[in-house]
Amino acid sequence: MTDGPDARGDAFNPECPTRVVLDRIGDKWTALVIGALEGGSLRFNELRARVGGVAPKVLTQTLRAMERDGLLTRTVHAQVPPRVDYELTDLGASLTGPIGILTDWAETHVGGILASRAAYDEQADAR
Amino acid sequence: MTDGPDARGDAFNPECPTRVVLDRIGDKWTALVIGALEGGSLRFNELRARVGGVAPKVLTQTLRAMERDGLLTRTVHAQVPPRVDYELTDLGASLTGPIGILTDWAETHVGGILASRAAYDEQADAR
DNA sequence: CAGCATCCGATAAGATACTG
């Protein structure tokens, strides 16, 4: 290891594994893109329609970052009009497991979280 | 449900369960705080030392957000000097599972991600 | 079709200093 004593729990170290992953899936669109591509490859505008409400610039940024991280491949077909396919790599597909677990947790517990928020905010309002 | 047709895969809907959770653990310190509190309750400055490098203002923000979401409890002891204990709730503790899975995934795959980044950046540099 | 360029506003995060 060249990472020093403990790259595991270090929010500063840009190579802390958990940080790398959290920074990627914590952004607004990555998880949605992974979900959209689970069913197979899609073209840029298909992805855009599927994800819904994302500006092209932002989708491009997201896609580039994911490509850079090896989560998906970008295939440009030499045609007119252009056709670009995005597809999950094995690495990207393997992320659907952990994300699914997070989503399951979220769906079973979000009720409690929202209730807790409401209670907390009500206390604050009362003062 | 009062959430409309599909709150599940909607990055806009602030009540989309996955978004709620991702927004919380995606921030820089929440995951670290949960990790720090896994071993039991800690006081503010213990937490601060354990987490490392976090400004008091930011730690307070993180803790308040987590308290609001019901992930931890904040207990003020009426003493001089003041003593405040932070402790995971059952809800907060139950998040350690999904986070652990994500961390495991991260640790086994971060090498590939970093390698992919290096390769990608090298291509970019070559041009 | 698949983007790139440009500009903008909101928010996150941090540094620093002060207080009940």
Place this chain on the structure above:
DNA sequence: CAGTATCTTATCGGATGCTG
């Protein structure tokens, strides 16, 4: 001890318009 107040910077996400 456990914060709060204030200021500054960096980044994100988005709107709009243009192009190979």
